[in-house]
Amino acid sequence: MTTFTALSIRIDTNGGRRRMVTSRDVARVAGVSQSTVSYVMSGRRSISAATRRRVEAAIEELTYHPNAGARALASQRTQVIGLVVPFTPGADTTGLLPFIETIASCAREADHDVLLVTANEGSAGLKRLAGRSLCDAIVMMDIETDDARIPVAATLSVPVILIGVPADNAGLHCVDLDFPLAGRMAVDELAALGHRRVVLVGHPAEVVERGVNFVGRFERGATDAASAHGVALEVVAPVAPGRDGAEAAVEQVLAVGGERPGVVVPNSQALQPVLQVLMDRGLHPGRDLSLIALCTDAAAEAVTPAATNVSLEPRDVSRRAMQILFQLLDRGQEPPDELVQLIPPRLTRRRTTLPSP
Amino acid sequence: MTTFTALSIRIDTNGGRRRMVTSRDVARVAGVSQSTVSYVMSGRRSISAATRRRVEAAIEELTYHPNAGARALASQRTQVIGLVVPFTPGADTTGLLPFIETIASCAREADHDVLLVTANEGSAGLKRLAGRSLCDAIVMMDIETDDARIPVAATLSVPVILIGVPADNAGLHCVDLDFPLAGRMAVDELAALGHRRVVLVGHPAEVVERGVNFVGRFERGATDAASAHGVALEVVAPVAPGRDGAEAAVEQVLAVGGERPGVVVPNSQALQPVLQVLMDRGLHPGRDLSLIALCTDAAAEAVTPAATNVSLEPRDVSRRAMQILFQLLDRGQEPPDELVQLIPPRLTRRRTTLPSP
């Protein structure tokens, strides 16, 4: 325990805001040089046990925290990951949280923080993040097929990882769910349950127009599986918002799907309304037909009755993205050669599919 | 347009990573001193029109961005707001996004960024944010009645705003929905619709145990309104997760509510299951009884049938919090004297309440 003498009394010249504790203060208290304090903290050179102990005691005593700005300035590393998230108007904000959460957790595990930027800033947000050295790397979500931000992202001075697969990734690493496989798994399951006709409810027009390309990738996987199994597959118009939309969609499903159709609803927004309308007509999913949703497990369980689903695996996708990101940051670690990394979905049987034959 | 001569050719000694453009580079190109560049950007002293033009042209030409770390170091301001969000296990993560989004928008409007910290770091996260000078102010969400972080937050070197009202705010500014008023509004409406008995479905045990105190505040408001109107008010056990939970809750509602009860469901998770169970029993909300939810408008509209609700107003709450925050940061602006700011909810009539008499 160090005793503070009268010498350490100082006039407050700082407007009442207490002066920050610096590594020099720690050095003085520990009786070492300032750089030694730095090396104790970074572990970038060996320190004798005795010195380390004294420095650590001083750090503790003064409750020293390194200044992030100064550290970033000197080391050229911010220890911050920029995260570009979709902004609501038009974006599928549902199920966004698990991504954010997982990304934040992975960042913290590697002693990094997460700076949030909303997508409405567009390319300007990316330029700001990199230009001002606000972060060491960027994760971009909600990638469109023809995303105008990608050419910009590719020229930034920091690595960028995409969650989503654009038409041209411009050399950037991408991580996403394996949507073709997801489509295949849904149709495989329906075929195995004995359905000879499968109806796929389309995605909302706004999503398609925005060019979110998992739509096409999912449908292609479903189509392929259908021809492989020799089952008929029809794609019907998407569910418009509101009760009427669900009515119209179910109408079409029944028209083209005939009796006992297998139904695929790749849209968590529409799931509950569609289930509701079906049941209102006396058609019980799990008894009179099978329905498989494409959504997170949470959404599948929140719905009545709990829906059999192919999961979106937001945590797996995010974790993989962060893994690649830190491989890119740590010189020495090799990122994967394959730029596009697809995460396998998982099918969970719940109450909306017929029992296995 | 400046022409670069052979003099500006330099060997790359920087491992391929291009050197960053600094305000000195801008100064050289514009033929002014570095400090002039700084003053042009900050506007903290008057600059002749000609000089300003040349500097701005140089900034444009070099695509100069100020280095955030250096700026923070020199100015003691990071232009970053720390945001502490709840971490999933046990927290009501539903409807979190509108808060985050609004906070991010308000921050950007004031040329600030948002650094995300998850609540699982507890007080350590707060100490890190302030200690490392990662941000100029902190917004904390999901405040518990007896939140251990609050005494810590109160001693930080940066202002902290709470979204939520703890038992002891320790001198910190708080913003939250006016939950007593929300409870009152729900019961007022049910009374006006002619219901003589009101049943309030309790909050989930986990929420109550965590000490999220809006539970009690809401119920107290409801109780007061009930006695004012002379209607009976019963609080029944909360809806356990899953179908069975909703069954049990509805059972109790009907037991104590009698015929044509007015029901209040202050829990968006439980809303759909409860509606479902009621309808399965042939009791149609909006026809045979009235049901009012406490949830966001989005949640009320997502449910079948669309629910009359008292809104949580996440955007209003967030906006108010950010307004106070910037008042605290801008010396000169006076924050409100009243530390606790309550935002009035809004009741929207939808399909689950009886038509007005």
Next chain:
DNA sequence: CTGTTAGCGCATTCAC
């Protein structure tokens, strides 16, 4: 193993 030193890029004080 440890200390000394030189910047990192910017805001700001002083001098003119």
Next chain:
DNA sequence: GTGAATGCGCTAACAG
């Protein structure tokens, strides 16, 4: 209205 000079707190190269 402008420039020169200083220092924010830290990392890392250099010198023992």
